[in-house]
Amino acid sequence: MHDDPLPQPVLSVVIPLLNEEDNIRLLYERLVEVAGRANAPWEFIFVDDGSDDGTWEAITALHQRDPRVRAIRLTRRFGQTDAIVCGIRRAKGEIIVTMDGDLQNDPADIPQLVERLADGFDLVCGWRRNRQDAFWLRIAPSVIANTLIGWLTGVRLHDYGCSLKAYRAPLIRQTPLYAEFHRFIPALAVLTGATIVEVPVRHHPRLHGRTKYSLSRAWRVTFDMITVAFLLRCSANPLRFFGWLAGASAAVGIFFAVMAARAYAGPGAEVPQILPSSAVLLFWLAGQAIVMGFFSELQLVSMALTPSSTAEIS
């Protein structure tokens, strides 16, 4: 359709979209405006995550006008993480910027983020200092989540939930992203050795469309948080984690066993049944934990033995 070859883009903006037909046009115009000032070739990758309104038609119209617009349509709604990953894998720029398609992030902030990348950081996170959302339903849970994630993973940021982020492309491609891990990108990026900085960005109230978040995700986020903390701290030496578990339960088990022994040795015939049985249970748990530890090491060995997974990290 477009005959003249485009210049190799320097920067790719990846935007996951779910039912945002009213916002796309305006978003695109703002992006183009910012790109025009940037004086370097950009590309825009729209990922339609199974929208059932006119989102795809709107994207198609933009693509026909502007060859810098590339688009991917997924077969159904896979979630924000998969949509971002899919866009990132196809991006051609050395710098990748992700943002929401709901116009709450401001494209005008992109140059500011990119500047910080030039300062030598690998990942620049937006920080919505003046968040324009409902307090109890959005802001309060997010403050709790940010504190918890920072505390659990050791990567302390003000705003994990802000989608507006800029990355060096090789770094984000190395970062393991799946399931619903888009919330933990900075924490996971630390695994690949990224240096991270936060930059305050603007935040606008939603004009069109509805938010796709709800509080029901809380328990899933909680478990994901535990997973990410576990992976960050223990994925290099999981035996240590399971070893601690085994050691702790064995210690409590020994305590119970000693108590039981003293009761047997002491005067009076009655020995509380709970003491020996608890000791047995805890020893059993310790044994299981050790086996799990070995098993987890085995999994790492199997990863090391498969080609490509380690070789591509350079």
Place this chain on the structure above:
Amino acid sequence: MSEPAVSLILPLPWWQSRLPDLCQELRRIFAPQVGSYELILVTDTADPQIGAHLRNLRKQFPEVHVLFTARRMGDSVALAVAVRAAKAQRLIILDPLLHVAVEDLPRLLEPMEQGIDLVCTWRWPSRTRGPSWITSTMFNALVRLVSQVPVHDLACRTFAVRRQALQDIPLYGDLHRFLPVFLARNGVPWCEVKIRPQRGQPMPKRPSSYMRRFFDLTTLAFLTRFSRRPLHLFGLLGLSSFTVGLLICLRLTYEKLVFHAALSQRPGLFLGVLLIVIGIQIASIGLLGELVIFTQARRVEDYYIRETLE
């Protein structure tokens, strides 16, 4: 040889005396209605007699192709091998028990003209009666609930599919049993066609088949919901067990401290400790599962692309 209009794939766990009749029937029905076709029989049997039977069949019917796979490879791999060998773009996977009417099979191809990539079958009118009707209805309702794909007859494993839709699907383990649901869930355009059940075909009914259905459901739930996030399942189970155990123990500790109740003969205390230990163990297994997925994460592609604009 030019590309046939359709490839029929029949997994063959054992020799079926109906096969020559089936081939005749297919010739009678498919040749005029659909045009050229091929029938791929895939079997893992090592029995030389069956091999001889199949070779005879092939001599008689040149449109039949027989694939022998090693016994240990499993049904999903056998299916994958057959799909790779198929020459047509449209495939009809037949149920090994053949409990649908052959005359109705060409109807599966009709929706494919309109851009549908997957046509599931629904045996109608249902020939099951009585208690097994109740259990199979319940089973299918549960399948719908778990997978959120509104299929009606998962037990009928006959379906038509465009080969392209199977391209990126890794087939392993028990996945072949839920392939239609799995594909539909991944967004392949699909529809369901009512088709008559085969007359005179006895349904094998054993107590083990109920057990099998139960395993099918748990596998399906795991594959569709938790295979990428095991801690969501194991964490919830472990946390529930841990919490109940902790509450029991706290309650008994309270009784001991406040009322000086004797706890040595209370089974509740043992139960509490047991639940705590089991909870920790289940949650640890969940973390182990997360580690397993994580080590493969960079290569996983969990999404399917309908189209791209470049």
